[in-house]
Amino acid sequence: MAAPQVLIVGAGPTGLVLALRLRYHGVPIRIVDHHSGPGQASRAMAVHARTLEFYEQLGLAQEMVDLGIVMNAMHLWDQGRLMADVPIGNFGRDLSPFPFVLSYPQDDHERFLVEKLRYSGVVVEWDTELVGFEDDGERVRATLRKGSREETCEVAYLCGCDGAHSAVRHGLKLDFAGGAYEQTFYVADVHAMGAATATGGVNMCLNVKDFCLVLPIRSTGMQRLIGIIPDEVKSRENITFDDIRPITERLFGLRVNQVNWFSTYRVHHRVAEHFGQGRAFIAGDAAHIHSPAGGQGMNTGIGDAVNLSWKLAHVLQGRADASLLATYEPERIAFARTLVATTDRAFQIMVKRDLAGRFFRTVLLPYVLPQMFHLRTVRRWMFKTLSQIRITYRGSALSAGMAGDVAGGDRLPWDGVGGSDNFEPLMSLDWQIQVYGDAEATLKNAAAERGIALHVFAWTSMAEKAGLKRDALYLVRPDGHVGLAHPTQDVTVLDHYLAARGITMGTRLSS
Template identity: 40%
Template sequence: MIALPKQTEVLIVGAGPSGLMMAAQLLRHGVIPTIIDTRQGPTNQSKALAVQARSLEIYRQMGVVEQVLKEGKPAAGAMLHREGKVMATLPLQNAGTGQTPYPYVLMFPQSKNERVLLDYLTLNCCPVYWQTSLVTLKQTESGVEAELQTRDNTQMVNCGYVVGADGAHSVVRKQLGIPFNGDTYQHKFYLADIKINNSFTDDFVHLFLSNKGFAGFFLMPEESNFRVVGNLPAALDNDAEKKFDDVLPHLRAITALPLDVEKVNWFTIYKLHHRMAEKFSDGRCFLVGDAAHIHSPVGGQGMNTGLQDAYNLAWKLAGVVNKQFVPGILNSYAEERMPVARDLLNSTDKVFNMVTSQSLFSNFVKRFIVPPALKFFGKSDKMRAAFFKGVSQTGISYRNSTLNRQLGYQAIIQAGDRLPYLEIFDEKKQTKTDIHAWCSKPGFTLITIGIIQESYLFTLAKWITQKYNLTLNFFHLPPSDKNQHVLDRFEVRPGQRKALIIRPDMHIGYMNDIVDIEMMDAYLRDVVGFVV
């Protein structure tokens, strides 16, 4: 076993998706963290399955998206069943066309996400210290003292910062004394990975609602394999030992299908919770993923939200560690991510309670309201696009963040929004690309749009080289027929221009109708907190 370091800039507790993404993003920004986990190693038993478009955009920025797409399977949409009949179909394949390079929901299990991220860490010489747990932590004025337990002994590690990515039972959160407010859903649920003979021949997620309960069949990348989630029958609630065969009769009753199960790869019984930490940070310690918030599996949001937490925090933390930013920027992590978690908790809780409830009102809604509503949604491209924007997490915005500066005309797209995905023609290289590709390198990206004299473009480049070399990338998009749609999207009228400064997480930080060095410098220095 590789010996633990006695000192580290960042200690990450937990090597699930959130912790691994945190480590990978820190590596992208020049910080080598120490990451530990109590488990013996990676596991194939994981609950999360859906990877949303926003997460795929992160994988693209990291250069690993092709591997994810190769091993995953896009879902065609959702199909709602009741009493053996298809009640409604909501097609989602390509619902996000024009919004993202990945206009679908990709089925790619959590375990495979972890493997992709572990491979990224390995290529960057960052090991995971398995069978290592956090015992205690103590914050000091200059850092954090962490007591770690390995297989062989106990060791003290001095840390600059600690990131708790250690799940719902987070030791980091408990050590910090941060309340985890919320509740546990009353009923128990089961989850199984199974292979079915003569199974569904399409790529839809199949949802079964009845007065007896509910069940969901989620396609997996492997042929005829499905992840099944359902409510545990009340008759089995007190049984100590349960197997998939015990719930199979109930599952057949709900689906009204024979379900010829060839193989059960994994089966577990669990309870679901909806909780959120009272705060996401305390001094030099931070919480991400399930350590900060847990909720129902509605919409496949959980793992993706944890990945976004890490994506948001990592570039800020790396900038502070590398002495590029003042430490105050770290306050924006909780400021930006807590409202997202709170909204997600509220929305998923309402939907999940309706799906699982067996009340007369809920059964009436599921039978007579939900199917026609889904049919109506399915027929409207505009509504499907709006639904996709929400479920894909591409619609998340930080407009109220203190890291924004919106100047000039209050456009439809504003500072705090995710940079929209737009295909562009690169006039310099004479090739087709897209605006996200311009933001693929670590650091901030300045994008100027419109007519700007060449001499001033050289002045901008000189300013960047002298004050923000390697931390601010620069691209210019002049007006042209091939790129008119970009100017239209940003509402740049003839004779006008616009300056955008894109954050490392591809959210717009600064937006102005004037391309002015002093104003941009003031934003980077006074708002972001660059040390120059």
């Protein structure tokens, strides 16, 4: 393999997805991590639809779905009594090819990605620490340490996907403003018996003062418990599972027979002041951390990696000016700030013991939400919010125009029920034009001359419901977001869009 052009620090999901996508684009990379291997006690469980759509571009989504467990329902408990069921198994129907929430623990997730990366010819360098780096404007020289040995690695770009205590973020001297929640969380893998272990979904307690989730793990047959250390034991030192066992068992009517591992941790809410500087970038927890509400953290980091990967590839392969990389921060930091604010509000109302919190947990969740979930508009709103398919880059320098309800910057709506699937061509990870209806000869000729793939889909009622416009031109980015949406097939508008952004089409280079 050619000399690495990108050094990725951190082999969690964010760094691994960045590495995989860069490899697909033909960019030689190197990835290091100071840990000895993939995580053993991770907390993230939810894999949302937008992440699975990104994995589908790599041909990996169905394999991951088969390894995980589709959450068919959310089961609400109070003191060992099942209070209500909220069916979420197919609540995003017609919105995504993955209309559900997948339960797949981060430790298994990381091992899955490590293996796929190995198949691509890249082995993660474990026990390797970033000591420091220098950016001279032309290259980045990073000093790496493994054991007692140090070496210098010279690359075009450095990407810090190295978590909340990011060495790359510290090296850039970026502020990481925010704070920590007062609650201490716990996470455990246990073998347990009881009704909550046979539900095939996510179990949540509704207790006025307690918060805990129980989720199944297919790979081990274990249950993962995630919750807040109860008041009765939070003042103890060196808390073990036995300290919380009686309370946790009572919440769900469980009997825990075996504890695989147990850990406690604090949760922060922070966003870095910038997501990059010069030739160094940060992504995932290195750039933003927030409450566990909605299981958004890991999925957001993966979204960062997808956004950054194709832009790095384009610049390195001469298909775009370096200014393209300036669009990474504004596109991702706006969502990160919004996410921190919204998950903070959601978390506070879930755990606070004031009147609003008590009303939410004891009335809205068990009695109102199950009834509201029968409404299609409520199901669709909840799916769009959780799944991250609502993320839009409207206002970005890469976004232009509007056709139907779809604007430049929006995720391309899915049109794949009962016919051809408009997401299948996205596996090219390259720019493409999509038309729903008929493509004019001038557009066909222009696409061929410019080396842009043109995909024409039949006009359907689903395309109309998705907000697409018949016979409009949609120029789709490598990450599945619309760059240009134009109501007519005006080739001059297409040429102006590409020229103004310095983007050229052509065959992807290989390493």
